Amino acid sequence: MSKKSKQNPGDIRSVLYVEGMYCAACEILIKKTLEKVEGIISVKASISDSRVTITHHKGTSPDLKILNAHLKDHGYTLQWSKDGDSGKPLIYFENGSLLYNPEKMRSFSINFGIVALLVIGFYLLTESGLAARVMVTTEAGPFVYLLFGLVAGASTCAALVGGVILSLSKSWNKTYANTSDHNAFKSLLPHGMFYAGRLVSFAFAGGVLALVGASITSTVTAVAPVITILVAGVMLLLGLQMLNVSWATKLTIALPGSLGNNVSDSSESSHSTFGPLYIGAASLLLPCGMTLTAFITSISSGDFVSGALNMFAFAFGTMIALSFISLASVGFGSQKAWSGRFNAVAGVMVVFFALFTLNSQLDALGLPSMSDVARAFSPSTQTSATVLGDQSVQVMNMEASAYGYVPTSFTVKSGVPVRWEINNMGASGCTGAVIARDFFNGQVTLKPGVNVIEFTPQKPGTYKFSCWMGMVGGVIKVT
Template identity: 30%
Template sequence: MSKITIPIRGMHCRSCEILIENNIKKIDGVKKVEVSHKSGRADVFFEQNTAPSAALKQAIQDSGYEVGAKGKLPWLSKNKYDYINFLKGAVILIFIYLIAERFGLFGISVNTESTSLMVVLLVGLVAGISTCMALVGGLVLSLAARHAELHPEITPKEKFVPHLYFNLGRIIGFAVLGGAIGLIGSALSPSTRVIGFMTVAIGAVMIFLGLKLVEIFPALKDKSIALPKSISQFLGVGREQKEYSHKNSFYTGALTFFLPCGFTQAMQLFAVSSGNFIQGALIMSLFAIGTAPGLLGVGGLASVFQGKQAKVFFAATGIAVILLGWFNIANGSQLLFQTKIDADQGEIINSTGIQEIRMTQGNGGYSPNKFTVEKGKTVRWIITSTNQFSCASALVVPKYGISENLVKGENIIEFVPTQTGDIPFSCSMGMYRGVIKVVEPGTTKKTSAINTNVPVAQAAAAPSGSCSTGGGGCGCGGARVKPSSDSTPVNATIESGVQLIKTEYSEEKGIFPNNFVVKKGIPARFEITAKDDGEGCSNSIVVQGLHDQAEYLRSGNKIIMDFTAEQNGDFAITCGMGMINWGKITIIN
């Protein structure tokens, strides 16, 4: 008697062994067969000297298995039907897309929030009849069986009750736990980068699952993303609970939240990145609702998706899931590497020197979404939100750490751009984008109006004191500015023992007159009458070394600085941050 060992792949369980054994036993001359699905091998004992190789191979293939080492599946399928199914699936998908487009189904769901929730529902549906079915389905079946054991007298309708409790528990549990992880997401308040990374991760998981579904990459079949077994065992999954109760069924359903199923985990990531209880709850519960039909086996859904049609169906859903995953990755990488966007140019409305830009946030993003502003001047960004319940309402500006949840109506964000370049902004998921371009003062097209408002001339008169070009913005505020002036020196007048000097601030001239002479040791008063509001950096005034406390220039206000000079010399009159040099006060004996 001779023996041959044949590697077989595709075996899952004892049943597979029996099937193969039965078929091999039918071959003439075979005495004994031992098949093991664990080692993926068959030991065949036969009478002849040479093994009936062809017959053995045929028997194994007839049983639905392949000869070959286990675990070394090829990367690309050699089965042409897998490709035909893939093409069929793609055609069906395009067909569905065209129908949906023709009937304007995409138009209805312009609201992105509902669109992405529809996607969640769809993913749930797919999961319910594929991966989750295998994992969660077994659990609910054993629950139902135990229920039936306890109550042999119940009607078929009543036998269905455990399933309902299980799915109800699942939906409610997913809602609560999804909300909880949404809260975790908001507590962590992940940065745009982290959200971008998570979005990419969700996309990667979805592409992986999609590739598994399309079946043209057999090597992926063995690989799965799953929690360690110890965790699922800890949660009591697969443990034989002897007692059945509706409550148990309900809780087990809820606990399936922790079951390692790729789709569930992708949705959980999505829920975390939503950073919001309601969004997280919505995402997870819709996912659970999506899986319910598959798990309940409604209308023989499972048997419909068996056999040949199933493969085409899975190919179609696989392609859809891959596309959705790709969409996610594209969005996520946008958040990670914000790039320049070409879009409508927003108009700057200039009033009282503040650069006002207006934008509307609707369902489909931001409009206009491209602005040009000048550096160093306050930008008042007025965003009119028309729909608070759109993804676009979560506005982030990564560069300035701005994260705003827009509310319906006008939202105002104010900031001072300190560096030239692009400031990209987007919704928190990165789907809708825009950019604020920051340029040097005086280089925008509409600058004539703006320029007259800023005492640029004075700033230019003091190149040594101005460090705004360095991009450091206010970093040089503490530096002493070399005093300079361009009006003829004005001597202080003495009024009741106090030396009085007076000046005016206007947008046009800045501080004028700007050259004063004051005597040492005698109390002095410097009066500044503001005719206009100071703006940007020049919104306040100091006299370095004499009155270092910045006073704000507000139209109609009179600023009074009292000091008694102790030292001879020149003291600079500058803006609060020291960047603009307006003039000097000279102290003499």
């Protein structure tokens, strides 16, 4: 590496446009890479307008081929302008005609097909009722928790934790494997740190919560939706940034300059591993429905060692399932031929997971959501019931299983007490507890057999009920 030149008053600034930049770490990585090139004094990369400003001596000009050769392994491409088909959007107006970019349309069609298959696969997994085959109870041991974690990592936890891994994968690929040797260890290092932090935090929290006991359960379930909504909002922003949505890139969550430079450094210093480790430990605060089921069931053990072993086994099970996302992000995201398509598909999936999670939490809180629209167009012959009863009590009969609740719609009268009889036919994960915030506080955990909830609706209207994480639910219409 040549010695860096000093800046003089007569130095020139050249502006180039960059493709592939989506986060603050990208800005720092481009800056550090290009400042090693002979003749370049300083570099400033801006994600908000996809520009790179290069300061160099008067009488010289940046060689685009040399610059792109340095950036090739990082997945960035520089060009002098945004002209040409590559700079045109997917669909645009030109001379009064609606046109499309053939190159981007072809890429969009392939990416859309991949995303559609992944979304369908995710839907089938969540609706398959796999959780009903593996149910954790107060008597269950680590092996059952391991199997439960496998199912969780392939279904409900894939939406939240898997979405976080995908949203960070591009930055990790560039930060930890930013050399030309494509070292597999460096590429997998941040993912290994993430899972190590996750395993330790789950084991420790499982032991501590088992000692504290059930008194903490209501606090956990009350705080979980708020944390999840905040995380889903950040995921949504990161997903849009991965898709290079212009307004989203201007809202980049940036690290402080010195910390960002340290994290982006490709050296082997120890601080470069701490970020994923801390994020993995903090993933304890990303509670999908099955994670909360495991925690609350483990709490009842009352023993630190048992609680720690059970939750370690659960986290290990989720790790096995989620590792497929990590392997895909490293295998495809670090290869130039596949990185563009992987980042586009990953960006769409992160947005999908974020919206899925946000929608679920809105349902859990009893707020308007996209489920209301879907429910309005769904057939109601098999899912609704008008509650009948005498003048003193109204009885709502419902069955709960791993697949959901039947029926999903009830009609009752205001001012008349309601007796809600829920027959647990194998509810598990999210469906194992019911929330109806307008009628009673907290959640009701379903025991095997018939469970009874009593309340009196006071005001006419349409109110939501759901499982404790909002994945499935229905409405109670009060007349």
